Amino acid sequence: MVDKKLKSAYDFTWKNMEVGNIVTEPGNASARRTGDWRSDRPILDKNECIKCGFCWLYCPDAAVKQIDDGYFEIDMYYCKGCGICASVCPKKAITMVEEVEE
């Protein structure tokens, strides 16, 4: 599982950046909270879900995970709210709702 405690952009100053901004740790994009770009949030209704896995298959950012009971969960740390999962769901079990500041 991804270590979400890796450095964020705000931990960097001009002094501690790698020469030429080279990324020396491969795969560290997983540490970036890409979910904060989201303007719409997918809400999954388990009562409608048939565990077909379309949302998991189609998610372009691998933000959908299957959990122990066979249902799917969307990781809001990464989900950018593109709505593809809602669009491909054959049971219309996923609805997109606007993100509002709490």
Add this chain to the structure above:
Amino acid sequence: MSKRVALEASHAVAEAVKMSDVDVISAYPITPQTHIPERLAEMVANGELQANYIPVESEHSALSACLGSVAVGARSFTTTASQGLELMHEVVYCGASMRFPMVMVVCNRSLSAPISVWGDHSDVMSCRDTGWIQVFCENSQEAFDLTVWGYRVAEDLKVMIPVMVNLDGFTLSHVTEPMFLPEQSEVDKFLPVFNYPYALNPDKPMTHGGLGQPDIYTEAKVAQEIALRKSKSVIIQGWKEFGDIFGRHYSPVEQYRAEDAKTLLLTMGSYSETAKVMIDERRARGESVGLISLRLWRPFPYEEFRKAVSGAETLIVFDRSISFGMGGPVFSEAKSALYSEASRPKVVGIIGGLGGRDMAVKDFEYVLDRGKEIAEQGSDRMIEVVGVRGEMIKA
């Protein structure tokens, strides 16, 4: 032991590239740089130089190929001029920002239109802000020396910034001059093997040239600016060590009979040597005149420049290009470098030598006399240009 030879400056550069044991050469021929890639291609073809010569379809590709080869740790070289440098332009920025150490020789030539294959400094002035270390040469010897020195500085782990070596198209690139060619062992002593710490390798994957979002871009650019400014100490140290081995000494601001001079002329590149003849003649007549030339253009040598002009009453800056809408770029920078000084000379700007227009000794006499006149009386002319036909309008 160095041997004394007669070499065209372009061929002196090719010899320097060979003796720097470059791994990859990628260049597209363009006047007046052609003799450099031509000679290098010959050296690779006949086995004199063990390197990969990548023939490319444009200058954009030439520099891109070099950046790719530096990224895997290969010492790389390219060379261009004028429109070629312009076509390269976006990649020029990438090379410096991605901190790829390499050397590019630019045979300075004017820019279109009208089409002109002859020399001035328009091409390099369009690259002032690209982040490369930029130096100017006056003769074949310097073209050789600064190319070898360029690798040493660029590849220093405290620097990691590419170096642009400027030499004037035709008036230097095509001129055969006596010079000292050192032994390979001397070059090897000065220039260690290139050991790029971020070389791409499948066993240790990394990313060059990633995205910088607004939350990181500012820090990236500040780091780059500070690295370029701090490179000056390595630049100077490199010249010192070069002098220790080869006996030729360079400094960010070169001075010629300038120490006690009341009037100083500032030049860059090969025309400085013509200007020196004029200075000698005036000195013989008892005039207090001297010359300074900017060897180092980027990072701008503020400290050395201020010191060099501190005793002068008048500084006449000779520009070989126009920053359209503003005037001479070197004049503008020289003036701004002195603005915060408590005491400073009057700074006057005169443009000349555009698109290969000859600047003979008598033309530099005009620059000096007119410069002194402007310093005393001011000028109401929109722009001061040596020998331009047609009466100049008022500003």
